[in-house]
Amino acid sequence: MADIALGSVGKIVQIALKIKEAVETVKQNEKECHDIQRCVARVSALLRKLDEMTETMKDEVMRDALEDLAESLERALELVMECQRKHNFRRFLGAGNMAKELGRVQDDIVRKLQLGNFATSVQTITIMVTNIQSAGGPPPRPPPPRSQGEVIIDGFTKFSLSELKAATENFSDGNKIGSGGTGDVYKGVLQDGQVVAIKKLHPIRGFDHCRPYDEINVFVDLKHKNIIRPLGYCLEVTMVLAIYNGKYVGAQQGEFCFVQEYMENGSMENIMNGSRFIGWSCRFKMIQGIAQGLHYLHEQRVVHMDLKPQNILVDSDMNPRISDFGVAKKLDLGVEKTFDSSIAGTMHYMAPEYMYKGCVSTKCDVYSFGNTLLGTIIGSMIISTPPNISELIQWAFEARDDVRMELFKPSLCCKSQLMQIKKCMEIGLLCVEEDKERRPTMADVLAMLNGVKELPALKEPYPYINTE
Incomplete structure (x- = not known):
């Protein structure tokens, strides 16, 4: 283990590859x-992507957090290597204890990534890591795109690229109104004068044309007042010329x-960052x-x-509209959860079971809703400086009681509204429970918001530790 130096994303990737090799022959x-x-593998891929996307990962303040995380990965490697030694009688007898120890070190890895500065420093970045087969293997070659002869549904039109270039002045920066992990969004005016939003997907390495x-x-058949309406594609x-296998x-x-x-009122992000005040x-x-x-x-x-304030638009009547289904998934009938070999979403809003294990269920959205x-x-409602997102x-757990409600500007809320704020805080905290089984469903959330269901007891969240 001495040959693995600590304190860099590259070394963490090396440890992850050694674990992958060892797991292939465990007994x-x-x-x-x-x-x-x-x-x-997911932790390694996530850190590699963050390292590529932001200079923050190279900052001195990250060193201790990376070294701490690497220590836990080295411990995991040691345990996995022990599990290779089937003929070591004493260790083999301790298989049950070894299973518990493996579980503990996995929890330790997850905890250290959660408590590090990673999500804090890159909270606005949308992560897209596809096809995690190993910690360091290249992505597969993309398949060719499907035929353009798609059936067009009523109200859903196939546009030409020239039409959309004309509508956006060739996708000019002046018309750009947003950017995310899957593409940039532009304001456009079609030939008939209709104002639209146009999302142009990023060409990314390993991109799946399907x-x-x-x-x-996923979205073409969705019809709801709080879901953005698609108009076409x-x-x-x-x-193009490309190199494949050296040719x-x-x-x-x-x-x-x-x-x-x-949506002329933009996104809910404007409300949360205080650039536009909206009452309770x-x-x-x-x-x-x-x-x-x-x-x-x-x-x-x-x-x-990928539910987050940036992906919730606001119409002229201040109604929220959920948008951007670029990483959405449709579950099979009767299936509540599945396992995904990719990572896609925004770190602070990702449910822990998805980020670290690839487990996908509706409870992932519940977690994102809680943070949102x-x-x-909190956005522009409190007297003091809003807490860091991490x-x-x-903060919400401590501030939800009546004693701390004086933090809210009294001119903005009456007493009954303060009680409503407290209840919403508690609902949000229930939604961000680390254990997905303790989170409510969205049906439960609506019932609690509408006062027809009692709120269960809250569990105190794991305390945030500042590593600076």
Whole structure:
């Protein structure tokens, strides 16, 4: 183990690869070892992506957190290597204890990533890591795009790229109104004068050309007042020169765009960062609307997977509209959860069981909703400086009691509204429970918001530790 230096993302990736190699030949505790390998591969891929996307990971303040995390990965490697030694009689007899120890070290890895500065420093970044087969293998070569001869549904149009370029002045920076992990969003004006929002997907390494059709299949039939309405799409394919196995080959490259309703009031992010003040009554109406939209999605077996203020738009009547289904998933009938080999979403809003284990269920959206709800309450409503996003859960738990409610500006809330704020804080805290089984469903959330269901007892969240 001495040859593995601590304190860098590269070394963590090396440890992850060693764990993968060791797991392939384990003789006991195979399930626990494979769970460790899956968790470590996701952690490694996540850190590599963050390292590529932001200079923050190279900051001096990250060193201790990375070293601490690497120590736990080295311990995991030691345990997995012990599980290779089937003929060591004493260790083999201790297989049950070894399983517990493997579980403990996996929990330790998860905890250290949660308590480090990683999510704090890159909270606004949307992560896209596809096809995690190993910690360091290259992504698969993308398949060719499907035929352009798609059936067009009423109200859903296929646009040409030239039409959308004309509508956005060739996707000019002046028309850009948003950016995310899957693409940039532009304001556009179609030939008939209709104002629309156009999302132009990023061309990314290992991009799956079938993915946009998966997104269309998820959202095209959704019809709800709190879900953004899709208007159409664009696909144009060109031939480009590419290198494959050391040789130049012809490859197809697709330009993909989605067209949807334009919301002049922007996103809920504007409310949370205080650039536009919105009173509590309006905020509560928005919280209810988001809950209704999310409940509808879950009834359709759709998991959004990237619910956050940036992806909640506000119409002219201040109604919230859930948007951006670029990483959404549709669950099979009767299936509550599945396991995903990719990571997609925004770190602070990702449910822990998805981030570290790839477990997908409607409870992932419930976790994201909880963080969004707490941020919606706090944004520009309190007298003191809003808490850092990484401290939000602990702060809300401590501030929810009547004694601390003086933190809210008295001119903005009456006594009955303060009680409503307290209840919403508690609902948000229930939604961000680390154990997904303790989180409510969105049906439960609506019932609690509407006062027809009692709130269960809260469990104190794991305390945030500042590593600076």
